[in-house]
Amino acid sequence: MMTQQTLIPGVAGILDETRRWMRPAMQDAADRLHPGPRQISGFTFGWREADGTPRDGDGGKGVRPALAGLAAAAAGGRPEDAAPGAVAVEFVHAFSLVHDDIMDGDELRRHRQTAWKAYGIGAAVLAGDGLLALALDTLARSGNAEAVTRLTGVLVELVNGQAADSAFEDRAWSGPQAVTVDEYIAMAVGKTASLLGCAASVGWILGGGDAAGAGLMDRMGRHLGLAFQAVDDVLGIWGDPAVTGKAVHNDLRQGKKSLPVVAALSAGTAGLADLLAGRPDDPARALRAADLIEKAGGRRFTADLAEQELAAALAIIDEIGGGATPGLRAVAEYVVRRLA
């Protein structure tokens, strides 16, 4: 599958280099688990098939660890100084995917079965708990209390973001009970952006950086995360199925109140709420809904937000400065512009 990785100079090298120090650190942490949850973790990371057969995969691009490593370098350390934080953030990300797939009943992720589908709900709940426990213990053992407190605070945000997203499902499509753009953004900051902020700020701290810089890195990562979510929401409606691996107009068919939808509805588009409330399963109605959202400016609003947030992230990267700037800029662009 073609990605824009090749279009952004240096990103492939950064991601490869990050994997070099990440993989052993992740393996060391995962090896502390009982064989049951350990096998599910290996499956989740793409290291193994569901039956335990070794597999040559890496389960995702590893942008969070790359951000952490670059932030450590920006603070004057080596990228691998960020390893305990990078492992922690990557394990928290994996934990959240495993549990979210249970909550959402999703059976596929990255063209493979989800953990609960392959191993059962109970085993997947426990494997997620194990990933979270290892995340926290790996970072706590590094002895950096400030980094730990950043991660635990973000954990609370993650749970509340997921809870808010879940509660959106029961909200009205129009009227005073409808989801607002501000509510959507607050949800996305908790559910998605906070962990990218954590990756960058914890990496900075582990690289020897100060508290003020950690605050900047956190803001940078959050801008980036929000930009990523906005792009993801555009792709969820208008993305090419051959690239996204999902159906055309997937988010509309699933009745998701994503940002283009919320933005279009808040503009008061006639007929859109009724159309969406009926879950437009057939292609023609889904296409009509997508067109209404686009005409109402929902797509443009979301794409503009992504650009603004990326620009804000890049401005902070430039403000921090130093030798890691080109790498951070490249990964930031990659996170937002990646196609899959």
Add this chain to the structure above:
Amino acid sequence: MMTQQTLIPGVAGILDETRRWMRPAMQDAADRLHPGPRQISGFTFGWREADGTPRDGDGGKGVRPALAGLAAAAAGGRPEDAAPGAVAVEFVHAFSLVHDDIMDGDELRRHRQTAWKAYGIGAAVLAGDGLLALALDTLARSGNAEAVTRLTGVLVELVNGQAADSAFEDRAWSGPQAVTVDEYIAMAVGKTASLLGCAASVGWILGGGDAAGAGLMDRMGRHLGLAFQAVDDVLGIWGDPAVTGKAVHNDLRQGKKSLPVVAALSAGTAGLADLLAGRPDDPARALRAADLIEKAGGRRFTADLAEQELAAALAIIDEIGGGATPGLRAVAEYVVRRLA
């Protein structure tokens, strides 16, 4: 319901006093959750009915917080100095119950619906995650890195203990693949005892105690936890249904490889393995299995272990000494001798 609480001088007062500083600290932490998981937490703690109606309950006796408070006092602090650790341990305990009930498919706990039964699996998974996130963040915010690292290490033990317990279900009832007594004890240390050790050692640290004393407190709590588990296993077979709220011979009917069973099987009792493998659902066969286990010495072995572990815990309490000794002794005896 009659409990032995009244028979151990001072315990009722200690538990009441602990609730005085625990309840507001728990409420403050729980209030940080999104309304969805917050409501489930309130239900789990016995503060609310499933529909959100306030309820005058306290969801358990609070022996872990009491241990933490007494350990803080033993270290020279005030009991309430242990509050962040006590909240953390109590929330971790609640998290493990909510997730374990999903894994085990249990529909009732303490004569009430379990969280997943009342709210659905997805919401219960998230509420458990929220309790765990708050546990960690509450302790991390207290600024004591040593206490945090103790808790995160115990989290890994908890997950591995639960995984081991779950894996026991698929093991043979006899032969070289049968669960050994040592394996059972290692499982129980992780799943049950480690968190009591954490309550005591973290309380000690938050009360201003040193590392050597924290190690002693951890060992004390683990002995206590193992004694508790042994007593629980005896009650799981021979407990009075009117007191335990479970069926006669409950653990045998459910095919649980509890300690009396494992000990009896390792003694090579003729016919017992076959009887248990068939899940003795009818009262007569369950009674026969219980009698075989008792004749093979499984009950005696387990009861003796409980007494030895309690004695070991009390010896450490006496070794530590100081004004908190009577309170710690009383709670230790209460944990092990309590009927429900």
